[in-house]
Structure formats: structure tokens, C-alpha cells
Amino acid sequence: MxxxxxxxxxxxxxxxxxxxxxxxxxxxxxxxxxxxxxxxxxxxTPQVALDAVKNNTISTLAYARSEGSEVYRTKLANYYSKNNIHVSANNIIATTGGSEALLFTIGSITDPGDEIIIPEPFYANYNGFSTASGVKVVPVISSIEDNFSLPKIEDFEKLITEKTKAILICNPGNPTGYLYSEEEIEKLKQIVLKHDLFLIADEVYREFTYDGLEHNSIMSLNGLEKNAIIIDSVSKRYSMCGARIGCIVSKNDEFIQTAIKFAQARLSPPTYALIASEAALETPQxxxxxxxxxxxxxxxxxxxxxxxxxxxxxxxxxxxxxxxxxxxxxxxxxxxxxxxxxxxxxxxxxxxxxxxxxxxxxxxxxxxxxxxxxxxxxxxxxxxxxxxxxxxxxxx
Incomplete structure (x- = not known):
């Protein structure tokens, strides 16, 4: 058998x-x-996104561009600028959900046997994506007693080896709902610069912050241009989980050009979903x-x-x-x-x-x-x- x-x-x-x-x-x-x-x-789901699909006049449902249309990525860049994330269309790759964004990212920065450090508990599929890529997840445990705040930097330091390629965080966090402070993001910046690692932030819940607190993106810090990678998605922001549109955002040109090769291998993200996602950017505050x-x-x-x-x-x-x-x-x-x-x-x-x-x-x-x-x-x-x-x- x-x-x-x-x-x-x-x-x-x-x-x-x-x-x-x-x-x-x-x-x-x-x-x-x-x-x-x-x-x-x-x-x-915002009506403007639903209407864009319902009212389109497409006669041939063709492939989209592998990295998403320049128009969509430019509009995305405008959205990010409103969130103190200053990027261009060339820093963005549209993907089939945040899941594919993570797979392309792991595929672009790791080889089988390499390691990624992740504060746990973490989004369960990080385990699956890493396993699919032959990569080892190295957990650093956060505690319910501390409301799942960032573990001590020393806890990260002792886990870093020559096989460590990145630290991955989810901010705000799934499953904990923890929102990283500006000070915690700064600590992560210092450790990835010291050890020449990537810092990957899954920021799909960016809009969902409470008690008057603000989201602190890794991409709003200076000095991380070669290290920072954002994973994003329309799923939660616009209640469009079924659209399956996400993106990778990075100012590291070599990384983006590598990830585009993965995007080309799967041809393109879904056209109708891209239409809905582009329209969703018009959603009022x-x-x-x-x-x-x-x-x-x-x-x-x-x-x-x-x-x-x-x-x-x-x-x-x-x-x-x-x-x-x-x-x-x-x-x-x-x-x-x-x-x-x-x-x-x-x-x-x-x-x-x-x-x-x-x-x-x-x-x-x-x-x-x-x-x-x-x-x-x-x-x-x-x-x-x-x-x-x-x-x-x-x-x-």
C-alpha cells in the first residue's frame, strides 16, 4: 500500500x-x-463590496495579475498611509487570504529545518504552515497571569540559533486578543536587528482595538525596512472571510521579488474577490x-x-x-x-x-x-x- x-x-x-x-x-x-x-x-459585509461584484460587467473572467492589479495595490498603499504605514504599490503582493501570504513568506525566507520563534499561544495554523514548509516552530510561552503580554526579551535570546530566521507575532493577537504596546514593538525591533532576523507581524485585526488604545504596526518604525514583513487580510476588517484576499507588505525588495515567484507559480488571486476587496477600501469610517x-x-x-x-x-x-x-x-x-x-x-x-x-x-x-x-x-x-x-x- x-x-x-x-x-x-x-x-x-x-x-x-x-x-x-x-x-x-x-x-x-x-x-x-x-x-x-x-x-x-x-x-x-460592506454593501459597497457586495455591489461591486453584483454590478460588474465582466464578460470574460480572466486571470488577475499575480501580485494583484497596480490600481488595487495603490489603493491599499493609500489605506496604509492613513494608518502611519508608508509604502508603495511595489511593496505589496495580493494573496489568496492571509494564509497564502504566510505560506509565501515562510517559503521565501526559510529552508527546511530552519526555525521561527513565535510567542504562544498563537494562531493554530502557524503550526500547519510551518509543517507544510518543513520549518520548526520554536515557542516562547506567554502567560495568562500576565494577560499574554510579550515574554521577556531574554526568553527570546536564549532560543535564537543559527537556524533562526524570524520572529512571528500576531497583533492584536489570535487567540488571546493581546495588543502589543509601542514599547514591546520597539523591543522586538532591537532583537531582530541585533540578530539579523525577519520580524513578521500578522496584523489582520489592526482595526479591532479597544479602551481607546491604538495599534502599533511594525511598519511604522524606522530602521526595520529590511526586516519587517506584514501579513494582512480583508477577512476580518470587512467581514469578508469568504473573499480569501490577503496581502504581504514589505520594503525589502529582495524578499518581495522572491515572494512574487511564489505568486506567479499559483497564477493569480481570485478576480471577483479582488473586485470586492478593492471596493471595500471605500468603506466609510x-x-x-x-x-x-x-x-x-x-x-x-x-x-x-x-x-x-x-x-x-x-x-x-x-x-x-x-x-x-x-x-x-x-x-x-x-x-x-x-x-x-x-x-x-x-x-x-x-x-x-x-x-x-x-x-x-x-x-x-x-x-x-x-x-x-x-x-x-x-x-x-x-x-x-x-x-x-x-x-x-x-x-x-
């Missing part, structure tokens, strides 16, 4: 999606499932003001409800729309499956993402879950009520 590759065998399952069969089975039994497991916003106000209220609701449950510890996110909660159970993988498979409260249950899948250090995060607050406030209150009842029954 032909054998599967070691790489294929090593590919991790998604902690966000692996419980889907159990959720679907619960629904078939007539149980309502509240989805707290996936960052799929319920916010309406009022849209974001309303969205951020809604998410800040949802965060406050979720945190206050979770803190009412005995034995639950929760980090207070300052950005994105996730939080990590520590539950009074030994194994949240088992709990997350049990609450779908063997439990309901008034014929309703919830789906959460076990946090162990957001760590690469074995044994870490076993009593934590990631919760996405992408539901309305009444649904969030009901979801936490279900979790509270479920924990009492599970632990009895």
Missing part, C-alpha cells in the same frame, strides 16, 4: 474545525449550537466606528459573565475578538467534545475551541479554551450560562 508522507502525517488538525462533526451531529439531534469556536464575524463599539460591548459582556463562574480565569483582550479562558477542568479537548456530544441545556449547547491546539509546547493550554465573541450580546450571555451549567455537570 502506498505510504503517506511524514509531512502529511505531521500536519496538525485544526482545533477550530476538528469538532465540527460533533457539532453537526448535535444539530441533527435538534440541539441548537452557539458557535464560539471560529472567528467568523456576524457583522454585515463610520462602519468601523460602529463595529468597534459593538465588539467592545461584546467583550465587556463576555468577560463580566465569565468572571461570574467559580474557577474560571479569563484574560482581558484589548484587541481582535477573542479571549482565552482557563476552565476548572483538566482537559478542554475532552470537555469541548463532551459539551457537544453528551450535554445540552434546554436543548442548546456551545462550541468552543480547545486552546491546546494554539500551543506547540506539549501539555500547555490543556485547561484553556479560546472563545470568539462574534455573537450578539444576548447570545453571549446565554452561551456563558450554558458553559456554567455544563461545567457543574461535567465536574460532578
Amino acid at each position: 502506498p505510504s503517506i508522507s511524514k509531512k502529511g502525517t505531521a500536519m496538525p488538525q485544526s482545533p477550530i474545525r476538528k469538532l465540527v462533526p460533533f457539532a453537526e451531529a448535535a444539530k441533527k439531534r435538534g440541539t441548537k449550537v452557539y458557535h464560539l469556536n471560529i472567528g467568523q464575524p456576524d457583522i454585515k 463610520s462602519y468601523f466606528d460602529d463595529v468597534i463599539e459593538e465588539y467592545e460591548e461584546r467583550r465587556n459582556t463576555l468577560i463580566s459573565e465569565l468572571e461570574k463562574i467559580d474557577g474560571v480565569k479569563v484574560a482581558n483582550p484589548k484587541g481582535a475578538f477573542y479571549c482565552v479562558a482557563q476552565l476548572p477542568v483538566e482537559d478542554t479537548d475532552d470537555f469541548a467534545q463532551w459539551i457537544l456530544e453528551s450535554f445540552h441545556h434546554n436543548n442548546e449547547t456551545v462550541m468552543v475551541a480547545p486552546a491546546s491546539g494554539f500551543y506547540s509546547t506539549k501539555g500547555e493550554g490543556k485547561n484553556q479554551v479560546r472563545i470568539a465573541y462574534v455573537l450578539n450580546k444576548s447570545d453571549l450571555i446565554r452561551s456563558v450560562e450554558i458553559i456554567s451549567v455544563a461545567l457543574k455537570q461535567y465536574n460532578s
Whole structure:
């Protein structure tokens, strides 16, 4: 019998999606499932983006340019300038989602066996992208006790070897919602310059910051022109997860020219999605003001409800729309499956993402879950009520 590759065998399952069969089975039994497991916003996509696809007059659906049209990339550069990120169209490559942007980036800067340091917990697919590229993730652990702030620089220093090629952060963070301060970004700048590394920042949640705090981009710092790489996407910003359009942004010309070769090999990003994404750039600021106000209220609701449950510890996110909660159970993988498979409260249950899948250090995060607050406030209150009842029954 032909054998599967070691790489294929090593590919991790998604902690966000692996419980889907159990959720679907619960629904078939007539149980309502509240989805707290996936960052799929319920916010309406900007009408201007939907109309651009609906009203276009294309007669031949042709390939797009491999790096995205110059018009789109110029408009993107204008968007970035409003966020204190000063780049040109030539510094940008449009990709099929932020996922492809990460794959192209890892492929351009690493060889098999090389290492990337990532503060954990981190977006689970960083593990998958690295495995697919034959690259080793070297985790530096952040703690719920410190609200998942940047680990000490000494913790990074002792992990750097001749195989280290980059440090990768998500800012604001998925799954923690942590927002890096200007001081923390400056510390990362100093360490990558000292050791001649790339600094990759996944900034797809840039707009989602709370409590009057501002996002600090790695690209707004001087001196990082050869080191900084931004990963970005329209998915969360415009509630367009299904469009699958992202981009790479860097002022390192050699890196961009290398990544373009990967873009050419996959031909082009999807044309209709590029049309929608270009139109989305016309979205008025009022849209974001309303969205951020809604998410800040949802965060406050979720945190206050979770803190009412005995034995639950929760980090207070300052950005994105996730939080990590520590539950009074030994194994949240088992709990997350049990609450779908063997439990309901008034014929309703919830789906959460076990946090162990957001760590690469074995044994870490076993009593934590990631919760996405992408539901309305009444649904969030009901979801936490279900979790509270479920924990009492599970632990009895």
C-alpha cells in the first residue's frame, strides 16, 4: 500500500474545525449550537463590496495579475498611509487570504529545518504552515497571569540559533486578543536587528482595538525596512472571510521579488474577490466606528459573565475578538467534545475551541479554551450560562 508522507502525517488538525462533526451531529439531534469556536464575524459585509461584484460587467473572467492589479495595490498603499504605514504599490503582493501570504513568506525566507520563534499561544495554523514548509516552530510561552503580554526579551535570546530566521507575532493577537504596546514593538525591533532576523507581524485585526488604545504596526518604525514583513487580510476588517484576499507588505525588495515567484507559480488571486476587496477600501469610517463599539460591548459582556463562574480565569483582550479562558477542568479537548456530544441545556449547547491546539509546547493550554465573541450580546450571555451549567455537570 502506498505510504503517506511524514509531512502529511505531521500536519496538525485544526482545533477550530476538528469538532465540527460533533457539532453537526448535535444539530441533527435538534440541539441548537452557539458557535464560539471560529472567528467568523456576524457583522454585515460592506454593501459597497457586495455591489461591486453584483454590478460588474465582466464578460470574460480572466486571470488577475499575480501580485494583484497596480490600481488595487495603490489603493491599499493609500489605506496604509492613513494608518502611519508608508509604502508603495511595489511593496505589496495580493494573496489568496492571509494564509497564502504566510505560506509565501515562510517559503521565501526559510529552508527546511530552519526555525521561527513565535510567542504562544498563537494562531493554530502557524503550526500547519510551518509543517507544510518543513520549518520548526520554536515557542516562547506567554502567560495568562500576565494577560499574554510579550515574554521577556531574554526568553527570546536564549532560543535564537543559527537556524533562526524570524520572529512571528500576531497583533492584536489570535487567540488571546493581546495588543502589543509601542514599547514591546520597539523591543522586538532591537532583537531582530541585533540578530539579523525577519520580524513578521500578522496584523489582520489592526482595526479591532479597544479602551481607546491604538495599534502599533511594525511598519511604522524606522530602521526595520529590511526586516519587517506584514501579513494582512480583508477577512476580518470587512467581514469578508469568504473573499480569501490577503496581502504581504514589505520594503525589502529582495524578499518581495522572491515572494512574487511564489505568486506567479499559483497564477493569480481570485478576480471577483479582488473586485470586492478593492471596493471595500471605500468603506466609510463610520462602519468601523460602529463595529468597534459593538465588539467592545461584546467583550465587556463576555468577560463580566465569565468572571461570574467559580474557577474560571479569563484574560482581558484589548484587541481582535477573542479571549482565552482557563476552565476548572483538566482537559478542554475532552470537555469541548463532551459539551457537544453528551450535554445540552434546554436543548442548546456551545462550541468552543480547545486552546491546546494554539500551543506547540506539549501539555500547555490543556485547561484553556479560546472563545470568539462574534455573537450578539444576548447570545453571549446565554452561551456563558450554558458553559456554567455544563461545567457543574461535567465536574460532578
